[in-house]
Protein backbone atom coordinates (compact mmCIF):
# COMPACT_ATOMS: atom_id res chain seq x y z
CA UNK A 662 0.00 0.00 0.00
CA UNK A 663 1.23 3.45 -0.81
CA UNK A 664 2.33 5.44 2.13
CA UNK A 665 -0.23 7.95 3.39
CA UNK A 666 0.98 11.40 2.48
CA UNK A 667 0.82 13.95 5.26
CA UNK A 668 -0.99 17.17 4.44
CA UNK A 669 1.70 19.68 3.65
CA UNK A 670 0.71 22.83 5.49
CA UNK A 671 3.45 25.02 4.09
CA UNK A 672 2.38 24.37 0.52
CA UNK A 673 -1.33 24.26 1.04
CA UNK A 674 -2.15 26.19 -2.13
CA UNK A 675 -0.26 23.64 -4.18
CA UNK A 676 -1.70 20.76 -2.20
CA UNK A 677 -5.20 22.04 -2.74
CA UNK A 678 -4.62 22.51 -6.44
CA UNK A 679 -3.15 19.05 -6.92
CA UNK A 680 -5.61 16.54 -5.54
CA UNK A 681 -8.40 15.19 -7.68
CA UNK A 682 -11.47 17.37 -7.32
CA UNK A 683 -15.12 16.48 -7.67
CA UNK A 684 -18.01 18.91 -7.33
CA UNK A 685 -17.74 18.85 -3.53
CA UNK A 686 -14.14 20.04 -3.42
CA UNK A 687 -14.86 22.91 -5.75
CA UNK A 688 -17.83 23.81 -3.63
CA UNK A 689 -15.62 23.87 -0.55
CA UNK A 690 -12.99 26.10 -2.17
CA UNK A 691 -15.59 28.50 -3.59
CA UNK A 692 -17.46 28.61 -0.29
CA UNK A 693 -14.27 29.87 1.34
CA UNK A 694 -13.50 32.42 -1.33
CA UNK A 695 -17.04 33.80 -1.42
CA UNK A 696 -17.21 33.88 2.40
CA UNK A 697 -13.98 35.86 2.62
CA UNK A 698 -15.10 38.21 -0.15
CA UNK A 699 -18.39 38.88 1.63
CA UNK A 700 -16.53 39.62 4.84
CA UNK A 701 -14.30 42.10 2.99
CA UNK A 702 -17.38 43.65 1.44
CA UNK A 703 -19.07 43.98 4.82
CA UNK A 704 -16.16 46.05 6.17
CA UNK A 705 -16.21 48.31 3.10
CA UNK A 706 -19.99 48.53 3.34
CA UNK A 707 -19.94 49.79 6.92
CA UNK A 708 -17.30 52.33 5.95
CA UNK A 709 -19.26 53.50 2.90
CA UNK A 710 -22.52 53.86 4.85
CA UNK A 711 -20.88 56.05 7.48
CA UNK A 712 -21.51 59.33 5.57
CA UNK A 713 -25.19 58.72 6.38
CA UNK A 714 -24.38 60.38 9.71
CA UNK A 715 -23.36 63.58 7.95
CA UNK A 716 -26.66 64.13 6.26
CA UNK A 717 -28.16 64.11 2.81
CA UNK A 718 -25.55 66.08 0.85
CA UNK A 719 -22.58 64.13 2.13
CA UNK A 720 -24.16 60.74 1.56
CA UNK A 721 -25.54 61.45 -1.91
CA UNK A 722 -22.24 62.98 -2.98
CA UNK A 723 -20.39 59.91 -1.72
CA UNK A 724 -22.84 57.52 -3.40
CA UNK A 725 -22.68 59.33 -6.74
CA UNK A 726 -19.29 57.70 -7.33
CA UNK A 727 -20.82 54.25 -6.93
CA UNK A 728 -23.86 54.47 -9.16
CA UNK A 729 -21.91 54.29 -12.40
CA UNK A 730 -22.57 51.38 -14.79
CA UNK A 731 -19.30 49.81 -13.70
CA UNK A 732 -20.31 49.68 -10.06
CA UNK A 733 -23.82 48.55 -10.93
CA UNK A 734 -22.30 45.60 -12.73
CA UNK A 735 -20.04 44.94 -9.75
CA UNK A 736 -23.05 44.88 -7.45
CA UNK A 737 -24.64 42.33 -9.73
CA UNK A 738 -21.55 40.14 -9.65
CA UNK A 739 -21.42 40.48 -5.89
CA UNK A 740 -24.86 38.91 -5.90
CA UNK A 741 -23.36 35.87 -7.61
CA UNK A 742 -21.05 35.55 -4.59
CA UNK A 743 -23.98 35.97 -2.22
CA UNK A 744 -25.96 33.34 -4.14
CA UNK A 745 -23.18 30.81 -4.25
CA UNK A 746 -22.40 31.17 -0.57
CA UNK A 747 -26.04 31.05 0.55
CA UNK A 748 -27.18 28.18 -1.66
CA UNK A 749 -24.08 26.16 -0.92
CA UNK A 750 -24.49 26.96 2.79
CA UNK A 751 -28.02 25.60 2.69
CA UNK A 752 -26.75 22.57 0.78
CA UNK A 753 -24.13 21.88 3.46
CA UNK A 754 -26.74 22.04 6.19
CA UNK A 755 -29.12 19.75 4.28
CA UNK A 756 -26.40 17.21 3.58
CA UNK A 757 -25.43 17.10 7.25
CA UNK A 758 -28.71 17.49 9.04
CA UNK A 759 -31.42 16.37 6.65
CA UNK A 760 -29.96 13.17 5.31
CA UNK A 761 -28.93 15.07 2.20
CA UNK A 762 -26.02 12.70 1.57
CA UNK A 763 -28.58 10.42 -0.08
CA UNK A 764 -29.45 13.03 -2.69
CA UNK A 765 -26.43 15.34 -2.68
CA UNK A 766 -25.74 15.14 -6.41
CA UNK A 767 -29.31 16.19 -7.19
CA UNK A 768 -29.07 18.89 -4.53
CA UNK A 769 -25.99 20.24 -6.27
CA UNK A 770 -27.79 20.42 -9.60
CA UNK A 771 -30.87 22.09 -8.11
CA UNK A 772 -28.67 24.67 -6.37
CA UNK A 773 -26.99 25.54 -9.64
CA UNK A 774 -30.30 25.92 -11.48
CA UNK A 775 -31.86 27.99 -8.67
CA UNK A 776 -28.70 30.10 -8.50
CA UNK A 777 -28.61 30.85 -12.23
CA UNK A 778 -32.32 31.70 -12.30
CA UNK A 779 -32.01 34.00 -9.27
CA UNK A 780 -28.93 35.67 -10.71
CA UNK A 781 -30.78 36.67 -13.87
CA UNK A 782 -33.94 37.56 -11.99
CA UNK A 783 -31.86 39.94 -9.87
CA UNK A 784 -30.28 41.28 -13.02
CA UNK A 785 -33.75 42.14 -14.22
CA UNK A 786 -34.67 43.84 -10.94
CA UNK A 787 -31.44 45.85 -11.02
CA UNK A 788 -31.41 46.88 -14.67
CA UNK A 789 -35.08 46.90 -15.70
CA UNK A 790 -35.23 50.66 -15.22
CA UNK A 791 -32.40 51.17 -17.66
CA UNK A 792 -33.87 48.64 -20.09
CA UNK A 793 -37.25 50.40 -19.98
CA UNK A 794 -35.57 53.69 -20.77
CA UNK A 795 -34.01 52.15 -23.88
CA UNK A 796 -37.24 50.65 -25.25
CA UNK A 797 -40.03 53.06 -24.65
CA UNK B 798 -27.03 8.57 9.84
CA UNK B 799 -24.97 9.33 12.89
CA UNK B 800 -26.73 10.34 16.04
CA UNK B 801 -25.69 13.77 17.28
CA UNK B 802 -22.89 13.85 19.74
CA UNK B 803 -23.57 16.00 22.73
CA UNK B 804 -22.93 19.35 21.18
CA UNK B 805 -22.79 21.26 24.43
CA UNK B 806 -19.73 19.53 25.79
CA UNK B 807 -17.67 19.24 22.63
CA UNK B 808 -17.04 22.91 21.90
CA UNK B 809 -19.18 22.79 18.80
CA UNK B 810 -21.49 25.59 19.82
CA UNK B 811 -19.86 27.95 17.33
CA UNK B 812 -20.21 25.32 14.61
CA UNK B 813 -23.95 24.93 15.19
CA UNK B 814 -24.38 28.67 15.53
CA UNK B 815 -22.50 29.20 12.26
CA UNK B 816 -25.23 27.22 10.55
CA UNK B 817 -28.10 28.79 12.42
CA UNK B 818 -26.85 32.32 11.65
CA UNK B 819 -26.18 31.23 8.07
CA UNK B 820 -29.76 30.04 7.61
CA UNK B 821 -31.16 33.28 9.04
CA UNK B 822 -28.79 35.30 6.85
CA UNK B 823 -30.10 33.69 3.64
CA UNK B 824 -33.48 35.31 4.16
CA UNK B 825 -32.16 38.65 5.41
CA UNK B 826 -29.49 38.86 2.74
CA UNK B 827 -31.68 38.11 -0.26
CA UNK B 828 -34.36 40.42 1.12
CA UNK B 829 -31.72 43.14 1.53
CA UNK B 830 -30.57 42.74 -2.05
CA UNK B 831 -34.07 42.94 -3.52
CA UNK B 832 -34.98 45.91 -1.34
CA UNK B 833 -31.76 47.77 -2.12
CA UNK B 834 -32.18 47.40 -5.88
CA UNK B 835 -35.92 47.64 -6.25
CA UNK B 836 -35.40 51.05 -7.76
CA UNK B 837 -32.03 52.59 -8.62
CA UNK B 838 -32.50 55.00 -5.71
CA UNK B 839 -33.67 52.63 -2.99
CA UNK B 840 -30.20 51.46 -2.04
CA UNK B 841 -28.20 54.49 -3.01
CA UNK B 842 -29.95 57.64 -1.86
CA UNK B 843 -30.21 59.36 1.47
CA UNK B 844 -33.95 59.92 1.21
CA UNK B 845 -34.70 56.25 0.64
CA UNK B 846 -32.70 55.29 3.71
CA UNK B 847 -34.23 58.14 5.72
CA UNK B 848 -37.72 57.00 4.78
CA UNK B 849 -37.02 53.42 5.85
CA UNK B 850 -35.40 54.46 9.09
CA UNK B 851 -38.61 56.16 10.21
CA UNK B 852 -39.74 52.67 11.11
CA UNK B 853 -38.04 51.07 14.06
CA UNK B 854 -38.63 47.68 12.44
CA UNK B 855 -36.10 48.57 9.77
CA UNK B 856 -33.67 49.81 12.38
CA UNK B 857 -33.98 46.60 14.35
CA UNK B 858 -33.63 44.59 11.14
CA UNK B 859 -30.41 46.38 10.21
CA UNK B 860 -28.95 46.00 13.69
CA UNK B 861 -29.79 42.29 13.71
CA UNK B 862 -28.27 41.99 10.26
CA UNK B 863 -24.99 43.63 11.16
CA UNK B 864 -24.57 41.60 14.35
CA UNK B 865 -25.38 38.27 12.68
CA UNK B 866 -23.29 38.91 9.57
CA UNK B 867 -20.33 40.11 11.60
CA UNK B 868 -20.50 37.13 13.96
CA UNK B 869 -20.96 34.65 11.14
CA UNK B 870 -18.26 36.18 8.95
CA UNK B 871 -15.61 36.51 11.64
CA UNK B 872 -16.39 33.11 13.12
CA UNK B 873 -15.93 31.78 9.59
CA UNK B 874 -12.59 33.54 9.24
CA UNK B 875 -11.54 32.15 12.62
CA UNK B 876 -12.55 28.70 11.40
CA UNK B 877 -10.22 29.09 8.45
CA UNK B 878 -7.31 30.03 10.71
CA UNK B 879 -8.12 27.05 12.90
CA UNK B 880 -7.36 24.76 9.97
CA UNK B 881 -3.68 25.52 10.52
CA UNK B 882 -1.65 24.47 13.46
CA UNK B 883 -1.32 27.80 15.24
CA UNK B 884 0.99 28.36 18.14
CA UNK B 885 -0.84 29.55 21.19
CA UNK B 886 0.40 33.12 20.93
CA UNK B 887 -0.63 33.23 17.28
CA UNK B 888 -4.10 31.94 18.09
CA UNK B 889 -4.53 34.49 20.86
CA UNK B 890 -3.29 37.36 18.69
CA UNK B 891 -5.54 36.48 15.78
CA UNK B 892 -8.57 35.88 17.97
CA UNK B 893 -8.04 39.22 19.74
CA UNK B 894 -7.62 41.08 16.46
CA UNK B 895 -10.78 39.57 15.04
CA UNK B 896 -12.75 40.47 18.15
CA UNK B 897 -11.41 44.04 18.35
CA UNK B 898 -11.85 44.82 14.66
CA UNK B 899 -15.25 43.12 14.64
CA UNK B 900 -16.49 45.06 17.66
CA UNK B 901 -15.18 48.36 16.28
CA UNK B 902 -16.91 47.93 12.92
CA UNK B 903 -20.11 46.64 14.49
CA UNK B 904 -20.32 49.65 16.80
CA UNK B 905 -19.55 51.97 13.90
CA UNK B 906 -22.37 50.45 11.87
CA UNK B 907 -24.78 50.61 14.79
CA UNK B 908 -23.91 54.26 15.30
CA UNK B 909 -24.55 54.99 11.62
CA UNK B 910 -28.07 53.59 11.89
CA UNK B 911 -28.89 55.24 15.22
CA UNK B 912 -27.62 58.63 14.03
CA UNK B 913 -30.26 58.84 11.32
CA UNK B 914 -32.89 61.31 12.52
CA UNK B 915 -36.62 60.79 12.92
CA UNK B 916 -38.54 63.32 10.83
CA UNK B 917 -42.08 63.89 9.66
CA UNK B 918 -41.90 62.26 6.28
CA UNK B 919 -44.12 64.71 4.42
CA UNK B 920 -41.90 67.64 5.35
CA UNK B 921 -38.61 65.85 5.71
CA UNK B 922 -36.86 68.27 3.38
CA UNK B 923 -37.66 71.15 5.71
CA UNK B 924 -36.53 69.41 8.85
CA UNK B 925 -33.28 67.79 7.74
CA UNK B 926 -30.67 69.45 5.68
Ligand code: HEM
Nearest residue numbers: 693696697699700747750819820822823826870873874876
Ligand atom coordinates in the same frame (compact mmCIF):
# COMPACT_ATOMS: atom_id res chain seq x y z
C1 HEM C 1 -26.35 34.51 3.03
C2 HEM C 1 -26.48 33.49 3.80
C3 HEM C 1 -25.33 32.67 4.34
C4 HEM C 1 -25.37 31.31 4.52
C5 HEM C 1 -26.54 30.37 4.26
C6 HEM C 1 -24.09 30.92 5.03
C7 HEM C 1 -23.76 29.61 5.41
C8 HEM C 1 -22.55 29.22 5.86
C9 HEM C 1 -22.25 27.92 6.41
C10 HEM C 1 -23.26 26.79 6.60
C11 HEM C 1 -20.94 27.91 6.73
C12 HEM C 1 -20.17 26.76 7.37
C13 HEM C 1 -19.57 25.88 6.34
C14 HEM C 1 -19.17 24.56 6.92
O1 HEM C 1 -19.87 24.04 7.82
O2 HEM C 1 -18.14 24.03 6.45
C15 HEM C 1 -20.38 29.20 6.35
C16 HEM C 1 -19.06 29.56 6.45
C17 HEM C 1 -18.59 30.85 6.24
N1 HEM C 1 -19.32 31.98 5.95
FE1 HEM C 1 -21.28 31.99 5.53
N2 HEM C 1 -23.27 32.03 5.13
C18 HEM C 1 -24.00 33.12 4.72
C19 HEM C 1 -23.56 34.42 4.70
C20 HEM C 1 -22.26 34.85 4.96
C21 HEM C 1 -21.83 36.24 5.02
C22 HEM C 1 -22.72 37.46 4.84
C23 HEM C 1 -20.48 36.19 5.26
C24 HEM C 1 -19.49 37.34 5.40
C25 HEM C 1 -19.78 38.46 6.03
C26 HEM C 1 -20.08 34.82 5.36
C27 HEM C 1 -18.79 34.36 5.61
C28 HEM C 1 -18.45 33.05 5.85
C29 HEM C 1 -17.09 32.58 6.06
C30 HEM C 1 -15.82 33.44 6.02
C31 HEM C 1 -17.18 31.20 6.28
C32 HEM C 1 -16.02 30.22 6.54
C33 HEM C 1 -15.69 29.49 5.27
C34 HEM C 1 -14.83 28.28 5.51
O3 HEM C 1 -14.72 27.80 6.64
O4 HEM C 1 -14.27 27.79 4.51
N3 HEM C 1 -21.19 34.02 5.19
N4 HEM C 1 -21.39 30.00 5.83
Ligand code: HEM
Nearest residue numbers: 699703736833840846849859860862863866906907909910
Ligand atom coordinates in the same frame (compact mmCIF):
# COMPACT_ATOMS: atom_id res chain seq x y z
C1 HEM D 1 -24.50 45.82 -3.42
C2 HEM D 1 -25.69 45.82 -2.95
C3 HEM D 1 -26.03 46.49 -1.64
C4 HEM D 1 -26.54 47.75 -1.47
C5 HEM D 1 -26.89 48.77 -2.54
C6 HEM D 1 -26.71 47.93 -0.04
C7 HEM D 1 -27.21 49.09 0.54
C8 HEM D 1 -27.40 49.29 1.88
C9 HEM D 1 -27.95 50.50 2.48
C10 HEM D 1 -28.39 51.74 1.71
C11 HEM D 1 -27.98 50.31 3.81
C12 HEM D 1 -28.45 51.36 4.84
C13 HEM D 1 -29.52 50.92 5.75
C14 HEM D 1 -30.84 50.68 5.08
O1 HEM D 1 -31.27 51.47 4.22
O2 HEM D 1 -31.47 49.64 5.41
C15 HEM D 1 -27.46 48.97 4.07
C16 HEM D 1 -27.30 48.41 5.32
C17 HEM D 1 -26.67 47.20 5.57
N1 HEM D 1 -26.18 46.31 4.63
FE1 HEM D 1 -26.24 46.54 2.63
N2 HEM D 1 -26.28 46.81 0.62
C18 HEM D 1 -25.84 45.89 -0.31
C19 HEM D 1 -25.30 44.64 -0.07
C20 HEM D 1 -25.00 44.13 1.17
C21 HEM D 1 -24.30 42.89 1.43
C22 HEM D 1 -23.75 41.95 0.36
C23 HEM D 1 -24.22 42.75 2.79
C24 HEM D 1 -23.56 41.65 3.62
C25 HEM D 1 -22.32 41.31 3.53
C26 HEM D 1 -24.87 43.91 3.38
C27 HEM D 1 -24.99 44.14 4.73
C28 HEM D 1 -25.60 45.24 5.30
C29 HEM D 1 -25.70 45.46 6.74
C30 HEM D 1 -25.16 44.53 7.82
C31 HEM D 1 -26.39 46.68 6.91
C32 HEM D 1 -26.71 47.39 8.24
C33 HEM D 1 -25.61 48.39 8.41
C34 HEM D 1 -25.58 49.06 9.76
O3 HEM D 1 -26.17 48.55 10.73
O4 HEM D 1 -24.91 50.11 9.85
N3 HEM D 1 -25.34 44.72 2.37
N4 HEM D 1 -27.10 48.37 2.88
